[in-house]
Amino acid sequence: MDFAEQRQAMVAHLRKRQDISDPVAAALLAVPRHLFVPGVDPEDAYRDVPIVTKRDDAGRPISSSSQPAIMATMLDQLGVEPGHRVLEIGAGTGYNAALLAHLAGPAGHVVSVDIDEDIVARAGRHLSAAGAERVEVVGADGVQGYAERAPYDRVIATVGVWDLAPAWLEQLGAGGRLVAPLDLRGVQVSVALERAGDHWAGRSVAPCGFMRMRGAFAGPEAIVVLRQDPELMLGLPEWREIGDVLAALDDEPDEVAVDGGEEVAYGPGVTLWLALRDSRCCVLTGRLGQGYGMSIGLVDGDAIALLGGRGAHVARGRGPTGPGLAAQGHGPGGAALAADLAGHVRAWNEAGRPETGDLRIHAYPGAYPGRAGDDGQGTVVPKRHTTLVVTFN
Ligand SMILES: C[S@@+](CC[C@H](N)C(=O)[O-])C[C@H]1O[C@@H](n2cnc3c(N)ncnc32)[C@H](O)[C@@H]1O
Numbered sequence: 001m002d003f004a005e006q007r008q009a010m011v012a013h014l015r016k017r018q019d020i021s022d023p024v025a026a027a028l029l030a031v032p033r034h035l036f037v038p039g040v041d042p043e044d045a046y047r048d049v050p051i052v053t054k055r056d057d058a059g060r061p062i063s064s065s066s067q068p069a070i071m072a073t074m075l076d077q078l079g080v081e082p083g084h085r086v087l088e089i090g091a092g093t094g095y096n097a098a099l100l101a102h103l104a105g106p107a108g109h110v111v112s113v114d115i116d117e118d119i120v121a122r123a124g125r126h127l128s129a130a131g132a133e134r135v136e137v138v139g140a141d142g143v144q145g146y147a148e149r150a151p152y153d154r155v156i157a158t159v160g161v162w163d164l165a166p167a168w169l170e171q172l173g174a175g176g177r178l179v180a181p182l183d184l185r186g187v188q189v190s191v192a193l194e195r196a197g198d199h200w201a202g203r204s205v206a207p208c209g210f211m212r213m214r215g216a217f218a219g220p221e222a223i224v225v226l227r228q229d230p231e232l233m234l235g236l237p238e239w240r241e242i243g244d245v246l247a248a249l250d251d252e253p254d255e256v257a258v259d260g261g262e263e264v265a266y267g268p269g270v271t272l273w274l275a276l277r278d279s280r281c282c283v284l285t286g287r288l289g290q291g292y293g294m295s296i297g298l299v300d301g302d303a304i305a306l307l308g309g310r311g312a313h314v315a316r317g318r319g320p321t322g323p324g325l326a327a328q329g330h331g332p333g334g335a336a337l338a339a340d341l342a343g344h345v346r347a348w349n350e351a352g353r354p355e356t357g358d359l360r361i362h363a364y365p366g367a368y369p370g371r372a373g374d375d376g377q378g379t380v381v382p383k384r385h386t387t388l389v390v391t392f393n
Helices: 003-017 022-030 068-078 095-104 117-129 166-170 245-250 269-277 334-350
Strands: 051-055 061-065 085-089 109-114 136-139 152-157 172-184 187-196 199-207 223-227 232-235 254-257 281-288 291-300 303-309 325-330 359-365 379-382 386-392
Touching: 003 022, 003 068, 022 068, 022 095, 051 117, 068 095, 068 152, 068 172, 068 187, 068 199, 085 095, 095 109, 095 117, 109 117, 117 136, 166 172, 172 269, 172 359, 172 386, 187 269, 187 359, 223 245, 245 303, 245 325, 254 334, 269 281, 269 291, 269 334, 269 379, 269 386, 281 303, 291 334, 303 334, 325 334
Parallel strands: 085 109, 085 152, 109 136, 152 172
Antiparallel strands: 051 061, 172 187, 187 199, 199 359, 223 232, 232 281, 254 325, 281 291, 291 303, 303 325, 359 386, 379 386
């Protein structure tokens, strides 16, 4: 297969799994991804996988070409039109910037900013090799945006952000749109926002998982390392002290059935539901028995409850011994915590199993002013520069 055929196969594969607009598909068909990841076998360059291109001293990924599926989703959220002026935060390999340039066309302009000078230099070389010299790559902390070319019609962050930088909102012109992977109490979602009077209103929301922004705007990270080796970590919606959860996880759990006879489906929306409704929410990731895995639950003091199949011991990697879902409580008070967890999953199910795409997000600069007739619905998520108000449809 030549490279054009490989791109066709990649787009056909993506279109089986998700809707992709014709302009975004045309960009994916036109831009040679293999020229943006020169050390990688060209066949691998056209697989629907992220490709890590730089790691820090501890081996953690700090730059990559993102997974084409999420790039396509975010480009459709962004809706770049010919002639648009676009700012990207997170140049990485330059591949997404080249896609943006294809969408904006010869009358448009794309600026892409990255915090690392070596990444900027490489992105520039890749863009030249691919014939996308019109993209301007800038070395700077993206938190300042790039005022020199403002106003923009579109701003996109391709790196995980904890808050919306005031500069991005200021540098967007009238009718502008921002797309960013935003942290919602420890769960990341790609949100497209547009101005709505005194605030920014979400137009669309999609699940995503990006590496976090570095530098002054990184934001707090609430991850408790329960064990270094084998690795076991607990992600929390915000930083707080927890007890000796690792010891509790050794016990056989107290089990509370979630479904009570009726089948309760389980989907990724449960994680957001829990994160937005219960400050005791946690996400356990790492070595669970023989393999890596993750589970969601609640943690309080020395007790933890995790969602798993009936009869499972999630932390030991023991699979379910019966049909259906259960909350597994460990430690003192674990059974009560498991009952609360099961209650949340039932409530999510009864609410029609809302997923990420059903979220409504409003971002207010500064503090949330409240609204006349505010019915108290929705979760208020305070950030440093903005306050998010989040509801399920
Ligand atoms: C997932 S990669 C971006 C992928 C890129 N759009 C592509 O198509 O290859 C995230 C990038 O964000 C950059 N980054 C992290 N923090 C940043 C910051 N504060 N300002 C600008 N760029 C940042 C990283 O250096 C990394 O290259």
